[in-house]
Amino acid sequence: MPVVPTQQIVEEAFRERYGVAAINVVNDLTMEAVLSAAEELRAPIIVQTSVKTVKSIGADVLIAMWRAMVDRTSVPAALHLDHCPEREVISLCLEKGWNSVLFDGSKLSVEENKRQTIEVVAEARRHGALVEGEIEAFKRVEEMADDEQAGEQGLETALDFIRSTQVDVYAPAIGNAHGMYTTTPKLDNQRVTDIVEATGIPVALHGGTGMTADQFSDLIARGCAKVNISTALKIAFIQSGYDYVTAHPTEYDPPKLFVAQRAAVLEMAKEHISRFGAQGRAW
Ligand code: 13P
Numbered sequence: 001m002p003v004v005p006t007q008q009i010v011e012e013a014f015r016e017r018y019g020v021a022a023i024n025v026v027n028d029l030t031m032e033a034v035l036s037a038a039e040e041l042r043a044p045i046i047v048q049t050s051v052k053t054v055k056s057i058g059a060d061v062l063i064a065m066w067r068a069m070v071d072r073t074s075v076p077a078a079l080h081l082d083h084c085p086e087r088e089v090i091s092l093c094l095e096k097g098w099n100s101v102l103f104d105g106s107k108l109s110v111e112e113n114k115r116q117t118i119e120v121v122a123e124a125r126r127h128g129a130l131v132e133g134e135i136e137a138f139k140r141v142e143e144m145a146d147d148e149q150a151g152e153q154g155l156e157t158a159l160d161f162i163r164s165t166q167v168d169v170y171a172p173a174i175g176n177a178h179g180m181y182t183t184t185p186k187l188d189n190q191r192v193t194d195i196v197e198a199t200g201i202p203v204a205l206h207g208g209t210g211m212t213a214d215q216f217s218d219l220i221a222r223g224c225a226k227v228n229i230s231t232a233l234k235i236a237f238i239q240s241g242y243d244y245v246t247a248h249p250t251e252y253d254p255p256k257l258f259v260a261q262r263a264a265v266l267e268m269a270k271e272h273i274s275r276f277g278a279q280g281r282a283w
Contacts, residue, residue, distance in 0.1 A: 004076035006100035006130040009044045010169060012283070014202040014225035019216065019276030022046035022204070023269055024082055024230035026053055028065050030237060033262045035073050037269035043278040044076040046100075046226060051084050054093065063096045075282035080132075082228070090120055100130035102171065102204075106137035110157060117165040132226075133167035138206050141179035155194055162199045169204050169226060170195060176207035180231055185211065189218055196223035204228060208272070209235075216275055229272050233265060240264030 013020045021038075025031040025047055038045035049062060057065075066079050078099035084090050085104045093101060103120040105113030117133050124131045135153050152173075162170050172195055174188040185207070192203050202225035208216070209231035216227065244260040251257075273279060 003070055003097075003099060004044070004078055005128060006046060006078040006080060007168060009046060009076050009078050010130065010202050010225050012281075013044070013278070014223060016281070017221055017223075017225075018278050018281060019205070019220040019224060019227040020044050020046055020278055021269065021273045021276055022048050022080060022082075022226050022228045023233055023272070024048040024050055024053075024228070025233065026237065027057065029258055029262055030233060030265050031065060032069055033265035034233075034269045035069055035077060037266050037273060038075050038077065038282075039073055040266075041270055041273050041279040042075060042282040043273045043280070044282055045273070045278075046078050046080050048080045048082040048228070048230070049093075049098075050082050050230075051086060051089050054081065054089060059092050059096045063098075067097075082230075083138075087116070087120070091123065094124055094127045094129055098129065100124075100132065100168075102132040102134065104134060104137075106134050110135050110153065110161060114161055114165055117161070117167060121166050130168045131165075132169040132171055132204050133161065133165055134171040134173075135161050136173035138171075138173060139177045141177045141181055141207075144177050155191070155198075158195060159198050162195070162201060167201070169202050170199070171204040171206055176205070176211075178207050178231065179209070180235070181207075181210040184215075187211075187215060187219070189215075189222060192219055192222040192224055202226065208232075213275055217277070220276060227272070227276050232268050232272065236264040236268040237261055 023034045081093045081098050081101040083104040090101050121131045174191045203223050204226040205224035206228045208227050208229040240261045
């Protein structure tokens with residue numbers, strides 16, 4: 001199946017109330033393992049790259065890898081640029097063929113974020129790409145206060161941002177954070193309902209690693225059609241590599257190490273995809 005626009009993947013999930021796993025990959029091995037997990041489960045998938053990954057591997061190499069791998073994938077798949085505050089990187093990825101971008105203007109004033117997001121939306125439309133927007137920076141787990149919940153901006157500010165920028169997907173802060181939670185996070189699920197009811201657009205759930213099955217299913221039912229997972233992949237990749245090397249301290253055979261890492265990442269991706277109700281949904 002050719003690449004399917006992120007809009008189509010997310011809209012279908014939003015309509016049918018399941019979640020599409022949007023998993024950050026870090027190299028060829030993890031990209032292949034995530035696509036294979038979706039293929040095995042017959043699920044649509046969003047493969048995400050961070051700005052760091054774009055810079056370390058290079059947009060040309062990444063998109064060539066993506067095209068070669070997605071050509072042999074038969075489920076709907078899209079390539080997304082995660083949290084990007086740098087307009088040049090947004091433009092580069094859109095030109096190269098990424099299907100969607102998250103313009104991260106959360107460090108800007110809301111007014112400036114709005115102004116720039118409007119420009120990004122216009123640019124992305126010329127490439128047929130989707131734009132995700134945010135106004136509240138997601139913290140890392142270790143920066144969150146114990147009783148910290150929803151983001152700092154009021155609902156009306158978020159709604160005004162969505163309406164005036166015309167972003168396709170919105171990423172609200174609901175008490176979620178990037179990294180591994182030390183306890184179950186307290187999430188403001190109602191904020192998702194309020195945004196979905198007022199705007200009719202899907203919500204992206206950030207900080208997915210470590211949320212409970214009940215949190216996922218409730219938030220997906222409320223309209224979180226895109227569910228971001230990054231830390232779980234990093235843990236699977238690094239821990240399996242560490243375990244393998246520890247068990248085979250003198251082997252020095254990289255392909256065998258890669259087999260172990262691929263298996264761990266594939267398993268992690270399958271676990272999340274099926275938890276979000278996306279298996280068997282490929283069209
Ligand atoms: P985690 O690293 O907590 O899974 O969050 C992923 C994410 O939201 C990427 O934007």
